[in-house]
Amino acid sequence: MEGGSGSAGQLDGKVMQTFQKSFVQVQSILDHNRVLINEINQNHESKVPDNLSRNVGLIRELNDNIRRVVDLYADLSVSFSKSMEADSGHKRSRQQG
Numbered sequence: 001m002e003g004g005s006g007s008a009g010q011l012d013g014k015v016m017q018t019f020q021k022s023f024v025q026v027q028s029i030l031d032h033n034r035v036l037i038n039e040i041n042q043n044h045e046s047k048v049p050d051n052l053s054r055n056v057g058l059i060r061e062l063n064d065n066i067r068r069v070v071d072l073y074a075d076l077s078v079s080f081s082k083s084m085e086a087d088s089g090h091k092r093s094r095q096q097g
Helices: 006-046 049-096
Strands: none
Touching: 006 049
8 A cells, every 4th residue: 555645645544543453452352361371271270179160251251352353353354455445446546537
């Protein structure tokens, strides 16, 4: 994509903001998952029944977080495809004009 003036430049800026926001969300989720995994491992190693029971909920939360990351990446893929189509259409209209 080319930066520039007018709608193409605004599109590039909006796309970059969307990507940055999504990547920040993904990183936050992954950081939290690291904490969950550490706690799950500690609970497993402790073999304390209450800790092992707690792991059920932690693993559910971990799975939900993984789904959220997958959804965020899917949304990013769609946004990227749309921005490429819009950029391609903008370039064609400039070439024809």
